[in-house]
Amino acid sequence: MSRDLCRLVxxxxxxVAGAPTAMDETIRGILAVSRxxxxxxxxxxxxxxNAGCFAQVLEGxxxxxxxxxERIQQDERHGEVSLLALEPVEERLFTDWxxxxxxxxxxxxxxYGDMAGESGFDLSRMTGDKLCAVLHGLALEEEAAAAA
Amino acid sequence: xxxxxxxxxxxxxxxxxNARAAALLGCAELVGLPIRSLxxxxxxxxxxxxxxxxxxxxxxxxxxxxxxxxxxxxxTALTPLSxxxxxxxxxxxxxxxxxxxxxxQEPLTGLCNRVGLHDHLHxxxxxxARTGAPLAVLMLDLDRxxxxxxxxxxxxxxxxxxxVAERLRRATRREDVVARLGGDEFAxxxxxxHGGAAQPEAAEAxxxxxxxxxxxxYVVDGHMLNVGVSVGVALSPxxxxxxxxxxxxxxxxxxxxxxxxxxxxxxxxxxxxAQMQARxxxxxxxxxxxxxKQFELAFQPQIQLExxxxxxxxxxxxxxxxxxxxxxxxxxxxxxxEIGLIVGIGEWALRAACREAAGWTQAASIAVNxxxxxxxxxxxxxTVMNVLAQTGLDPARLELEITExxxxxxxxxxxxxxxxxxxxxxxISMDDFGTGYSSLSYLQKFPFDKIKIxxxxxxxxxxxxxxxAIVRAIARLGASLGMRTTAEGVETPDQLAAIRAEGCTEVQxxxxxxxxxxxxxxxxxxxxxxxxxxxxxxxxxxxxxDTLTA
Numbered sequence: 001m002s003r004d005l006c007r008l009v010x011x012x013x014x015x016v017a018g019a020p021t022a023m024d025e026t027i028r029g030i031l032a033v034s035r036x037x038x039x040x041x042x043x044x045x046x047x048x049x050n051a052g053c054f055a056q057v058l059e060g061x062x063x064x065x066x067x068x069x070e071r072i073q074q075d076e077r078h079g080e081v082s083l084l085a086l087e088p089v090e091e092r093l094f095t096d097w098x099x100x101x102x103x104x105x106x107x108x109x110x111x112y113g114d115m116a117g118e119s120g121f122d123l124s125r126m127t128g129d130k131l132c133a134v135l136h137g138l139a140l141e142e143e144a145a146a147a148a
Numbered sequence: 149x150x151x152x153x154x155x156x157x158x159x160x161x162x163x164x165x166n167a168r169a170a171a172l173l174g175c176a177e178l179v180g181l182p183i184r185s186l187x188x189x190x191x192x193x194x195x196x197x198x199x200x201x202x203x204x205x206x207x208x209x210x211x212x213x214x215x216x217x218x219x220x221x222x223x224t225a226l227t228p229l230s231x232x233x234x235x236x237x238x239x240x241x242x243x244x245x246x247x248x249x250x251x252x253q254e255p256l257t258g259l260c261n262r263v264g265l266h267d268h269l270h271x272x273x274x275x276x277a278r279t280g281a282p283l284a285v286l287m288l289d290l291d292r293x294x295x296x297x298x299x300x301x302x303x304x305x306x307x308x309x310x311x312v313a314e315r316l317r318r319a320t321r322r323e324d325v326v327a328r329l330g331g332d333e334f335a336x337x338x339x340x341x342h343g344g345a346a347q348p349e350a351a352e353a354x355x356x357x358x359x360x361x362x363x364x365x366y367v368v369d370g371h372m373l374n375v376g377v378s379v380g381v382a383l384s385p386x387x388x389x390x391x392x393x394x395x396x397x398x399x400x401x402x403x404x405x406x407x408x409x410x411x412x413x414x415x416x417x418x419x420x421x422a423q424m425q426a427r428x429x430x431x432x433x434x435x436x437x438x439x440x441k442q443f444e445l446a447f448q449p450q451i452q453l454e455x456x457x458x459x460x461x462x463x464x465x466x467x468x469x470x471x472x473x474x475x476x477x478x479x480x481x482x483x484x485x486e487i488g489l490i491v492g493i494g495e496w497a498l499r500a501a502c503r504e505a506a507g508w509t510q511a512a513s514i515a516v517n518x519x520x521x522x523x524x525x526x527x528x529x530x531t532v533m534n535v536l537a538q539t540g541l542d543p544a545r546l547e548l549e550i551t552e553x554x555x556x557x558x559x560x561x562x563x564x565x566x567x568x569x570x571x572x573x574x575x576i577s578m579d580d581f582g583t584g585y586s587s588l589s590y591l592q593k594f595p596f597d598k599i600k601i602x603x604x605x606x607x608x609x610x611x612x613x614x615x616x617a618i619v620r621a622i623a624r625l626g627a628s629l630g631m632r633t634t635a636e637g638v639e640t641p642d643q644l645a646a647i648r649a650e651g652c653t654e655v656q657x658x659x660x661x662x663x664x665x666x667x668x669x670x671x672x673x674x675x676x677x678x679x680x681x682x683x684x685x686x687x688x689x690x691x692x693x694d695t696l697t698a
Binding site for chain 1: 360366368
């Protein structure tokens with residue numbers, strides 16, 4: 001399985017409009033569907049979201065990642081998709097969960113603000129790997145918080 | 149061969165079935181069955197039984213398709229007999245129906261093909277004529293698909309086309325028809341009043357979404373692929389009431405979308421028809437212009453600033469059409485490049501210019517423009533060599549002018565041709581310098597003999613300090629690289645003075661000499677060389693259209 005493992009990182013503009021609660025509901029819907037779909041084909045990763053953008057890491061067998069990404073590309077709830085990385089990897093960064101939603105809490109919002117500030121409020125300037133690392137740290141914290 | 153036959157009594161009960169009917173329907177015990185139960189007994193659906201029973205009760209004939217359990221389709225005909233009772237005949241049409249469906253399907257993507265689109269369009273137009281509901285045809289053409297095929301191969305290209313097809317299907321409604329017409333061409337028929345979608349709003353919304361969705365990055369086989377899509381839209385009844393007109397008009401709109409930058413959509417406008425016809429008629433005239441000897445060359449003097457002497461001429465292509473009159477090079481050169489005619493026309497211009505220059509009394513230089521298209525055929529060096537041999541012109545007197553456009557694509561290939569030309573002993577100039585993209589890197593890649601500073605900078609010098617700075621920078625750049633610099637488009641004594649101050653070596657423009665017929669150019673060279681600084685020539689005021697070079 002690890003022989004054909006690849007990682008894909010992208011970010012895109014959030015086009016989900018409406019009040020924060022409606023938006024939260026939509027995002028959780030996306031997450032729930034993704035969890036089921038991705039678990040079935042062995043794709044793991046992390047989804048980061050705020051009112052402005054989505055950022056996501058997908059890891060898994062190349063074909064499954066391609067199929068998953070294609071489904072994401074057809075989703076009109078986001079746009080201006082920038083593919084930051086597509087590369088073969090030895091092992092997964094995100095192994096134990098199918099998808100991790102980061103950004104629901106105030107703490108995460110503050111953290112996300114830091115990251116945007118660090119990169120000059122321009123996500124596109126970040127390299128794929130940096131984004132991946134930041135996503136990973138956030139996802140781990142989220143998991144730890146859920147376990148506590 | 150006997151037809152499959154079943155006889156019914158007046159009440160609709162089977163009284164007889166021949167062997168063929170039993171075999172076809174896959175049911176041995178047909179006699180005694182009421183007609184209502186017959187389809188179900190053969191694995192078919194209930195509703196067909198009800199329809200047949202209803203026809204029997206009414207005493208009328210009926211023809212319908214019976215879908216059997218094993219997915220076969222049987223055409224069934226019920227006919228009342230004059231002796232009372234009914235005859236039922238059956239014919240297996242499975243292959244026929246499937247074949248017809250396959251003939252309307254495109255195998256790679258499973259979308260319908262051109263024939264299928266025509267069928268759907270005819271049906272939709274007939275329906276629209278009845279209901280008055282508008283419909284839209286969208287023609288789509290992928291941008292940059294060919295380079296995917298060329299660089300990554302057909303298997304990746306095919307996989308990409310399947311993904312594009314999938315996005316088109318997902319972006320459209322069930323009742324829309326999506327077709328692949330071949331290569332990277334697709335079409336969508338947006339018909340029916342379902343959802344109450346109004347035109348042209350619905351077509352515009354779809355076109356905008358398609359440009360977005362199809363243009364998003366694809367991942368195929370580990371490669372990130374980026375293609376775009378151009379869309380042309382025609383509406384019925386506004387843009388045409390028959391299928392051919394609609395498709396043609398959507399195509400014209402697509403042509404416009406591609407001409408205006410690609411990755412966008414355009415609606416058909418009646419003016420496009422007229423413009424396309426004008427273009428077609430110009431193309432027809434252009435294709436025979438060379439044979440009918442309608443081209444001629446004009447020669448514009450190039451003056452050495454230091455001595456004021458005419459040191460050469462640039463040959464400019466002119467097309468005089470008997471009915472059209474003089475046709476602007478800005479109009480016919482791009483067309484000649486698009487349809488490839490520029491290769492033949494360019495070769496004619498080169499030969500005519502060299503022959504003329506070979507007859508001059510002084511060894512002045514002759515500059516001839518080369519189109520980027522002329523570099524593609526792989527025969528340019530050979531052509532120049534032949535022309536030099538045939539005309540006897542000293543290669544050192546020939547200056548070939550290229551624009552940055554020639555270097556934009558396949559730079560290495562073009563540089564190889566330039567080095568081949570240089571090896572013949574001819575000089576190479578960089579034309580229209582400063583208007584392209586990465587001029588400095590090109591200057592480094594090839595040692596041009598001359599840089600021609602674009603006339604826009606020269607004209608801007610009087611009012612705009614930046615233009616002066618650019619001219620100065622280019623002149624100095626040329627001096628330090630050992631390249632001569634020619635300022636183009638000099639029209640006033642003030643411009644000439646400024647050019648001189650900035651250190652250009654040569655000048656070309658209306659002030660120092662307008663384009664002139666061959667005989668006049670030859671005569672100019674017979675005059676004694678002026679040793680005084682350049683003075684404005686006593687010529688009529690400039691006509692801007694004449695400054696277009698070809």
